[in-house]
Amino acid sequence: MAAHSDHSNDFHQTGEIPKAQTKVIWKTFFILVALTAVEFLFAFTMDAGTLRNAIFIVLTIFKAFYIVAEFMHLKHETKALIWSIIIPLALIMWLMVALISEGSYYFDSITNYFN
Amino acid sequence: MSTSTTLEEPKTGTWDGGNEPLKASYGKLMMWFFLLSDAFTFGAFLIVYGLSRHSHLPYTGTPDDFQFSTEWWPIPEKVFNAFPGFHGVDLPLAFVALMTMILILSSVTMVLAVEAGHRMDKNDVQKWLLWTILFGGTFLGCQAWEWTHFITGTDEGMLLADGSRVFGANMVMNQYGPPLFANLFFFITGFHGFHVTIGWVLLVIAFISTVNGVYHKRGHYEMVEKIGLYWHFVDLVWVFVFTFFYLI
Numbered sequence: 001m002a003a004h005s006d007h008s009n010d011f012h013q014t015g016e017i018p019k020a021q022t023k024v025i026w027k028t029f030f031i032l033v034a035l036t037a038v039e040f041l042f043a044f045t046m047d048a049g050t051l052r053n054a055i056f057i058v059l060t061i062f063k064a065f066y067i068v069a070e071f072m073h074l075k076h077e078t079k080a081l082i083w084s085i086i087i088p089l090a091l092i093m094w095l096m097v098a099l100i101s102e103g104s105y106y107f108d109s110i111t112n113y114f115n
Numbered sequence: 116m117s118t119s120t121t122l123e124e125p126k127t128g129t130w131d132g133g134n135e136p137l138k139a140s141y142g143k144l145m146m147w148f149f150l151l152s153d154a155f156t157f158g159a160f161l162i163v164y165g166l167s168r169h170s171h172l173p174y175t176g177t178p179d180d181f182q183f184s185t186e187w188w189p190i191p192e193k194v195f196n197a198f199p200g201f202h203g204v205d206l207p208l209a210f211v212a213l214m215t216m217i218l219i220l221s222s223v224t225m226v227l228a229v230e231a232g233h234r235m236d237k238n239d240v241q242k243w244l245l246w247t248i249l250f251g252g253t254f255l256g257c258q259a260w261e262w263t264h265f266i267t268g269t270d271e272g273m274l275l276a277d278g279s280r281v282f283g284a285n286m287v288m289n290q291y292g293p294p295l296f297a298n299l300f301f302f303i304t305g306f307h308g309f310h311v312t313i314g315w316v317l318l319v320i321a322f323i324s325t326v327n328g329v330y331h332k333r334g335h336y337e338m339v340e341k342i343g344l345y346w347h348f349v350d351l352v353w354v355f356v357f358t359f360f361y362l363i
Contacts, residue, residue: 017234017235017236018234020227020230020231020234020236020239021230022227022230025223025226025227025230026223028223029219029220029223032219033216033219036212036215036216036219039358039362040208040212043192043207043208043362044207047178048178048190053363056358056362056363057358057363059358060354060355060358063354064351064354064355067222067347067350067351067354068347068351070226071222071223071225071226071343071347071350072343072344072347072348072351077137077138077139078136078137078138078139080136080137081137081138081139081144081147085147085151088151088154088155089151089154092154092155092158093158095158095162096158096161096162096165099162099165099166100162100165100166100169101169102166102169103165103166103167103168103169103170104169104170106166106169106170107169107170107171107172110170111172
């Protein structure tokens, strides 16, 4: 008998389909919407500056946490998996901060020493 | 007779083999590590953006008097202030707000599809996948409009020293600021849009397979879960692009 006609291992639904558990999903959604709304509030009411940028970055990290932890389910994985994802990401954040300040230094060097 | 009891005890620790220390399937783990490497790529783009921006002169005047110039880096809300159907009206960041909402909504419908998959509820998986495809497609359409507007430019353009004007943007020259600004816009939002496009194609494939009952026969909807991981990652990248490109 050809392999494709063997359905003995196929899944068969038995009994009722359980009810959807979507409370946490919608809660996470509203948190994400609220954080985005707060970001816009700051964008329109506050003058640009280091403080405002810091607020934006902190809110972004909160949003990233909710997406990764709840939507991508990382919060409910094993500790080893969580750390193997978080540590490299933390290092790249460090590189980002380091190179942004490097950009300011580079700009200072050009304007002060070469002009 | 006692020699049989001296056999070495089998090791049963977490990392001794024979089990799954991370308690996740091969496919899901590989998706996680692929996404990690992809995060490095996007991280590199955003690092270049930060470095380039800080190595250009910032605009120091009041935001109300802002003029486009190749001398300084533009204020994002002066660049991204157009909305389809509202020609010439200054609506800072309104369109990008809409795009962000659409992408977050698509993420929610995706996670609802994954949840339905855990319950082996084929109809719900179909329904939520279809919503995700719809929102994802809308986001791509919005991005196409955003690019078209960015490339075409505004009515006024940028006045050059010799009295001529520049309209819109290309890789060499743009009306908004230093050439690097437009280059980075194209690379960063373009690379993100490319990811969304791939995710969208994967979603369509998953939808067709779900309708044909492929996953139901298999006994699990893990493929939907893996595509879901990818889709959420695309949303995650947008959260960062949105902050670093449009807000800061």
